[in-house]
Amino acid sequence: MCDFYDPDVNVTDTVTSRLANSGVRVTGARREVLRAIASIEGPFTIEELAAALPEVGRATVYRTVKLLQESDFVCRMVLEDGGIRYELSQGDHHHHLICSQCGRVSEFVDPGLDAIIQANADRRGFDLAGHSVELYGLCAGCR
Amino acid sequence: MCDFYDPDVNVTDTVTSRLANSGVRVTGARREVLRAIASIEGPFTIEELAAALPEVGRATVYRTVKLLQESDFVCRMVLEDGGIRYELSQGDHHHHLICSQCGRVSEFVDPGLDAIIQANADRRGFDLAGHSVELYGLCAGCR
DNA sequence: TTTAATGCAAAGCCTTTGCAACCTC
DNA sequence: GAGGTTGCAAAGGCTTTGCATTAAA
Numbered sequence: 001m002c003d004f005y006d007p008d009v010n011v012t013d014t015v016t017s018r019l020a021n022s023g024v025r026v027t028g029a030r031r032e033v034l035r036a037i038a039s040i041e042g043p044f045t046i047e048e049l050a051a052a053l054p055e056v057g058r059a060t061v062y063r064t065v066k067l068l069q070e071s072d073f074v075c076r077m078v079l080e081d082g083g084i085r086y087e088l089s090q091g092d093h094h095h096h097l098i099c100s101q102c103g104r105v106s107e108f109v110d111p112g113l114d115a116i117i118q119a120n121a122d123r124r125g126f127d128l129a130g131h132s133v134e135l136y137g138l139c140a141g142c143r
Numbered sequence: 144m145c146d147f148y149d150p151d152v153n154v155t156d157t158v159t160s161r162l163a164n165s166g167v168r169v170t171g172a173r174r175e176v177l178r179a180i181a182s183i184e185g186p187f188t189i190e191e192l193a194a195a196l197p198e199v200g201r202a203t204v205y206r207t208v209k210l211l212q213e214s215d216f217v218c219r220m221v222l223e224d225g226g227i228r229y230e231l232s233q234g235d236h237h238h239h240l241i242c243s244q245c246g247r248v249s250e251f252v253d254p255g256l257d258a259i260i261q262a263n264a265d266r267r268g269f270d271l272a273g274h275s276v277e278l279y280g281l282c283a284g285c286r
Numbered sequence: 287t288t289t290a291a292t293g294c295a296a297a298g299c300c301t302t303t304g305c306a307a308c309c310t311c
Numbered sequence: 312g313a314g315g316t317t318g319c320a321a322a323g324g325c326t327t328t329g330c331a332t333t334a335a336a
Contacts (some may be wrong), residue, residue, distance in 0.1 A: 020207050025310050025315060046300085057318040062301065078221045080275070091206060110263055116256050124251065125283030126240050133276050134222070135260060138267030168290060168335050189325085200293040205326065 011038050015073050022071065029056050033034065033064040043077060043087040043105045077105070080136050095133040101142035154181050154231065158216050163175040165214065172199050186220060186230040186248045220248070223279050237274040244285035 012034045016026050025096065036052045050061045052129040065086055075140045077096060082098065093114065094107040113133065121128035155177045159169045179195045193204045195245040208229055211217040217229045222241060223268065228248065236257065256276065264271035 014171055015184050016241055024223060027316060029317065032152060043235065050203055056244040060317055080179055082225065082227055100272060108267065109261055113259050116259060120251055120256065121280065126278065127281040128278055129243060129280035131278045133266055133274065135269065135271055135274045137272035138270040143270040170291060170335065172292065203292055
């Protein structure tokens with residue numbers, strides 16, 4: 001579901017060059033949004049992103065995030081309460097641990113989990129295109 | 144996450160009596176909403192529910208579903224696209240297979256999957272309160 | 287009779303869209 | 312210079328809320 005980034009290169013540069021290669025214009029606003037996303041650690045909301053970018057119109061923030069999402073540079077996650085957060089795409093497919101107390105989201109990878117999910121889909125004749133696993137509770141720091 | 148229903152008793156009656164016992168008034172509108180929910184097979188949207196209840200105000204539909212949700216008689220699920228659906232609470236904890244084509248949602252239970260999720264939480268010092276697993280793709284009928 | 291529940295309409299949120307001005311390429 | 316982008320404001324969805332009326336208990 002999510003793309004890889006070359007760990008040796010600045011994320012913002014990587015994305016802008018890929019964007020340029022795909023025929024999309026690299027504008028000031030887009031650079032700003034990318035910089036803001038890169039500077040935010042972890043998942044973010046449109047609200048947070050827009051707050052960090054007072055000089056960029058909200059509509060542009062929405063449009064840019066959508067663009068990045070469609071290009072797989074960021075991926076979207078839906079929280080337990082229906083709230084939506086985005087995050088820079090990580091290299092590998094992963095799942096989320098969401099703390100109900102502090103709201104922090106951490107990630108984990110478990111190929112065994114993915115395999116068992118695939119097996120469940122197969123067993124029911126379901127052609128699996130994707131899946132999401134979210135764990136809710138208290139993180140180590142909040143418990 | 145979801146409650147049990149006594150399989151020998153009509154769901155609507157079960158809920159209304161439990162509701163009454165908890166000091167909530169059993170009104171005509173609430174009975175109507177319950178009947179509509181029971182008659183819809185599988186998960187439903189507020190939209191669908193309201194459409195099935197032209198004589199009940201939309202605000203009441205929202206309020207009643209919220210009430211039922213807070214009482215654990217229905218549970219809420221968030222789809223891949225952020226859309227929200229509700230369903231009568233099932234006895235056991237389960238997961239969803241959501242067809243991207245026809246939108247139908249089916250359920251499955253897999254204790255092994257739940258165990259592996261719990262193990263991941265434990266491994267990271269996370270106090271697990273709940274989790275959601277949603278599979279997206281094409282159902283057997285649509286593929 | 288008391289007071290929770292209802293229904294309507296208005297208000298709130300969040301997100302998208304129309305459009306003229308603007309900026310990449 | 313041409314056409315994709317931006318920003319503003321308006322419009323759209325969906326959900327909640329205020330309030331007078333209605334109806335459970």
